[in-house]
Amino acid sequence: MLNWLIEQEIWVQALIGTLFTWGMTAAGAALVFPFKTIERNVFNLMLGFASGVMIAASFWSLLAPAIDMADEQGVIAWAVVAIGFALGGLFLYMADKIVPHMHFGFNHDKEGIPTRLKRNILLVFSMTLHNIPEGLAVGVAFGAIQYATGDVMAATLGAVGLAIGIGIQNFPEGAAVSIPLRQEGMSRRKAFMWGQASGAVEPISAILGAILVTHVSIILPYALAFAAGAMIYVVVEELIPEAQQKQTPKGAHYATFGVMLGFIIMMILDVALG
Numbered sequence: 001m002l003n004w005l006i007e008q009e010i011w012v013q014a015l016i017g018t019l020f021t022w023g024m025t026a027a028g029a030a031l032v033f034p035f036k037t038i039e040r041n042v043f044n045l046m047l048g049f050a051s052g053v054m055i056a057a058s059f060w061s062l063l064a065p066a067i068d069m070a071d072e073q074g075v076i077a078w079a080v081v082a083i084g085f086a087l088g089g090l091f092l093y094m095a096d097k098i099v100p101h102m103h104f105g106f107n108h109d110k111e112g113i114p115t116r117l118k119r120n121i122l123l124v125f126s127m128t129l130h131n132i133p134e135g136l137a138v139g140v141a142f143g144a145i146q147y148a149t150g151d152v153m154a155a156t157l158g159a160v161g162l163a164i165g166i167g168i169q170n171f172p173e174g175a176a177v178s179i180p181l182r183q184e185g186m187s188r189r190k191a192f193m194w195g196q197a198s199g200a201v202e203p204i205s206a207i208l209g210a211i212l213v214t215h216v217s218i219i220l221p222y223a224l225a226f227a228a229g230a231m232i233y234v235v236v237e238e239l240i241p242e243a244q245q246k247q248t249p250k251g252a253h254y255a256t257f258g259v260m261l262g263f264i265i266m267m268i269l270d271v272a273l274g
Contacts, residue, residue, distance in 0.1 A: 028174025029195025046172030048258025088229025127198030133230030135202030139209030
């Protein structure tokens, strides 16, 4: 299977990887069928887990390879990753201020330009914004395979590991969209459809990222750091604060345990496969 994947075009590899991550989003959203509500501590654990995965992926899968590639290009590595990382965070900040959306979870806050769009659409817009850097990260990781100076198989395994990690953390995110929508009175079917739709942007952004770095190799370390910065912005700006909105004294502990578990699992995937 892996040999077959290596033989495909880079953009096809990125597409396959993000079809998996989108599928995991849909699987998480499908939890709305057996469950109408989600216990707050479980919700905190899920968001913490997603945060841990994204933090680990940002370093092991994105920043560390970006530093190595910048060194190989003969440029100042710390400057390259700093610029790319900052631009990734700035991109998400500007998107937050411009694109109308609503934060998911139990406390919905509207952001972006004023709009009369329905709450469910704003909620999906929020998750769509967050999934753009995740899809971009997977696409850039697969795009980096062609520049691997060592074992191509190892580079491919690293990209596959990132896709698996993003997919794992997409599972709770899908549930975090669909179940609150169900709690607001939406039918299970509609809540599921809106929940899985938030992951549809990942294949698109992955293909664009893969094609871009394929044709412009010099921007590869910047692109990796950009994706990392955008992912960290999502974690710090929304996921962890929402996970800390506890309804029980132990709620924050569940979020912390989730972060630790997610980080460990993603780190293991990166080190073992990459």
